[in-house]
Structures are given as C-alpha cells and as structure tokens.
Amino acid sequence: MNRRTAIKYLLSIGASLPPALAALSSTDQQFSKEEQKKGKLAKYIFNFASPYITDHYLTTPHAHHEIKQLIEQYTHNQIYVAIHDGGSFGIGSALSSSVIYGQVQGALLSISNLTPRAPAMDVINIPFWCASAERYQRLVNSSVWRQHVLTQAAHVTVLFHYVVGSRTASSTRIYGKAIKSPEDFNGVRFRVPASESLLHFYQMAGAKPTSILWGLAAKTARLNRYDALDPSFIGLYSGPDELNREIGVITEIESVHDGWVAIANNHFMQSLDRSTRLAFLDAIEEIRHKQFFLYQRSNNLCRQNFSQIGVDIYQLSAQEKDTLKFAFGHQRKEWNSIKEKLLGPKWFSIFQKLIEATYADTEKVV
Structure with a gap:
C-alpha cells in the first residue's frame, strides 16, 4: 500500500463503517479527524501488520501502541504509522510475503517464518543453550549475531527481536x-x-x-x-x-x-531520507527496550x-x-x-x- 492508497484508506474510514460503528462519540470523531490529518501531512506511510489484536496488549506484548506512538514522535510525524492487526494481511509465511512484496511496510511474525530464506536464524531453535530471556537478548543483540546470522536475512530489514519467553x-x-x-x-x-x-x-x-x-x-x-x-x-x-x-x-x-521479530520492507527503509531514517531507528531502539517490560507483564498474566x-x-x-x-x-x-x-x-x-x-x-x- 503506497502513500496515496493509504491516504485514500484513511479518508474512506468514516464512509465505510457500518452504522453501529459509524456512530462515534465526539472524542472518537475528533481522534479520527486528527489521524486523517496526520496521514495527509506525513511524508511516509508505515503500514505495520500483526496477527495479534491490539486490544489484547495485556496478554500479548506486541507493542502496537509503542510502535505507532514512538515512531511518529521520533520522526515528528514525518512517518505516519497505521497498525493492521488481527491477521488482516496474513499470518506467518503469508505475512512475511506481504512485507517482502510491499503490501505492507512492516510486520510482526515468528522468527521461524524467516528461516526458509535465512536458514542461519534457525540456529536459535537448537535446544538448551539460549532459551531464557536474558541469554536470548544477549545473543540477538550481539555483533556475532548481526555478522553471521542477520546478514542472511537480506530480503527484509530486521528491526528488532521480540522477547516472548521460552518454548514449552x-x-x-x-x-x-x-x-x-x-x-x-x-x-x-x-x-x-x-x-x-x-x-x-x-x-x-x-x-x-x-x-x-x-x-x-x-x-x-x-x-x-x-x-x-x-x-x-x-x-x-x-x-x-x-x-x-x-x-x-x-x-x-x-x-x-x-522468538518473534519485527521486520520492514527494504524499499521502504531505503526510501527514507537520512534524518528520518535515523529518527526511525532511534524509535525502534526505544521500542525494543520497552517491549521487554511488556513481555514481563504479559508473561505473568498469561x-x-x-x-x-x-x-x-x-x-x-x-x-x-x-x-x-x-x-x-x-x-x-x-x-x-x-x-x-x-x-x-x-x-x-x-x-x-x-x-x-x-x-x-x-x-x-x-
């Protein structure tokens, strides 16, 4: 979805809603107008797709809110973020393809969905050496991981690794x-x-x-x-x-x-001007830090x-x-x-x- 298409989507929201949902409160209507205005004024549109429901943030540390808020904040609204939740652009390998071919600019998916094209990433699924949150973070944020593993994932940009706990x-x-x-x-x-x-x-x-x-x-x-x-x-x-x-x-x-990952379309990343790209990556780093604490809360609640x-x-x-x-x-x-x-x-x-x-x-x- 390019910028023009995304803006048309934003402008059509009110007209396309069923009557029950179109009857928004005055606060909701104002929020919708503000979102439309931000989308029209933004230089770039970042559509981020996820298989998870935004409202389930207490039990799912998907960081949808943080992704939208911090990217827009850090880039001074030069990037408008639209979250597409609930698998609306697919789940798993289908979602990975949606990012690769530019249907969306970013997504959340399991690291296993990247292993067909980047087999080295499957090394984390060899058992009993990096299962804990602490060890996993050390591994995926190390220079060794970037040099020998992430270089294989050249078909997408890996933004950050989610922490979601060890397999059972x-x-x-x-x-x-x-x-x-x-x-x-x-x-x-x-x-x-x-x-x-x-x-x-x-x-x-x-x-x-x-x-x-x-x-x-x-x-x-x-x-x-x-x-x-x-x-x-x-x-x-x-x-x-x-x-x-x-x-x-x-x-x-x-x-x-x-392991889950947040990925981005390479063309989108390359299209960003230098200052916006640096601000975007700074936002991603803060999101990564915040997501760990979201994980701790969600893990306990689950x-x-x-x-x-x-x-x-x-x-x-x-x-x-x-x-x-x-x-x-x-x-x-x-x-x-x-x-x-x-x-x-x-x-x-x-x-x-x-x-x-x-x-x-x-x-x-x-």
Whole structure:
C-alpha cells in the first residue's frame, strides 16, 4: 500500500463503517479527524501488520501502541504509522510475503517464518543453550549475531527481536499428559512450526512431528489431529481461534526461545531520507527496550490466566532439566550436521562465538 492508497484508506474510514460503528462519540470523531490529518501531512506511510489484536496488549506484548506512538514522535510525524492487526494481511509465511512484496511496510511474525530464506536464524531453535530471556537478548543483540546470522536475512530489514519467553512442551486438552522426560516424547504427535531445527529435535526425541499452520492450530487440536505443541505461555494464550481453550498441561522445558521479530520492507527503509531514517531507528531502539517490560507483564498474566481456567503447569526440577539437556542438547553430535547446514563450513567456530556471546558475563540486556 503506497502513500496515496493509504491516504485514500484513511479518508474512506468514516464512509465505510457500518452504522453501529459509524456512530462515534465526539472524542472518537475528533481522534479520527486528527489521524486523517496526520496521514495527509506525513511524508511516509508505515503500514505495520500483526496477527495479534491490539486490544489484547495485556496478554500479548506486541507493542502496537509503542510502535505507532514512538515512531511518529521520533520522526515528528514525518512517518505516519497505521497498525493492521488481527491477521488482516496474513499470518506467518503469508505475512512475511506481504512485507517482502510491499503490501505492507512492516510486520510482526515468528522468527521461524524467516528461516526458509535465512536458514542461519534457525540456529536459535537448537535446544538448551539460549532459551531464557536474558541469554536470548544477549545473543540477538550481539555483533556475532548481526555478522553471521542477520546478514542472511537480506530480503527484509530486521528491526528488532521480540522477547516472548521460552518454548514449552504443552499437551492438548484431549491428550492431557505432562511431557517432562525424554520418554514422554516418544510417539507423541507434535505440532511444529517451519523450523528444521525443531523438526530434528522432535525426531531425536522419538516424537511424530507434524506441520500445521499456526492459524489452524486450535481447530486441529479440537479435531485431535495432534497431541502437543511448543509455543511459550504468551504464544499459547494469544494464539488464534481461542487456542488457549485447547491446552491441557504446560510443561516448562525451556528448550529454545519462542522468538518473534519485527521486520520492514527494504524499499521502504531505503526510501527514507537520512534524518528520518535515523529518527526511525532511534524509535525502534526505544521500542525494543520497552517491549521487554511488556513481555514481563504479559508473561505473568498469561500464567495466571492459564491457572484460572484450569490448565496444569508443570515446572521441571533442575535434575529433570539436566536430563533433557543431556538427551537432546546442542552439545550432542547429532546436531553437527544441522549446525553445518545452517552456518556453513566454518560452523564450529561460528557456533562457539554465538555461545560466547550468549553466556557473556555482562549485565542483563534490556
């Protein structure tokens, strides 16, 4: 959507609304007029698409409000931000394509949706080395990550990495069993995202991985098409079609980080004049910092809500965690071929550098 099309969209909002919604309060009408005026006066339009609902900000740290407010503030309204939520421009790989081909200028999606074109990013889905929020932040904000991983994602601009918590091993309501030991994975039908590393993990564990689109995760759970899935608390609770109602037992195995990213269209980034681009990137940096605190709030609330609706939450003991890491962790030789495929012939030294960046003895990155 180019600037002219976006402005037409803004101007047509009032005319296109159904009667019940068109009857806005005087405050809402004034807000709509102000938005139309900002859109008309802006030099650039940044349409940001997300699969999540803006109003669900307490349980989903999507930072829609921060993205709009801070980008417009930092650029002195030279960039007008329009948030398109609820999957209106697609979910997952479809949303990635919407950004690549310029239907929207930016989007929020799972990092797994970038791995087909940037396979090195799938290294975060090798289990038991960078699952925690602190380690994940150290890794994705390091120079090593930028040099050896983000350079592969040349088809889009990665604006920042969201923190949303580590992946779980969660049974469906129908299956209803806790998955807490290596033996518990055996024969379990696991729903997996588009990640070769996660596919390899569950195959190592003796599970039966099955690829199911994220938008169909709730429906297929109700139809008993799989037994377990692995998103974080936030991903499980915020999933489409009331996925949270289909969860039986959540086990905190802390295998890998359930990473999301905010991306932008390359042509849009290149079109910005220098001062606006610098202001835009300054806004993105503040958004990244604020998103971490949104994550902490959402993670706590999602946990509480799951408990209130009767979902069992199983916390592994230190010994149980060590058992899983010993059985499936990154140190096992079964991962060598995956590391080489993702990182290239110099995989050993590169992965060591990534490990060092992750475990760097530095202050918590926020």
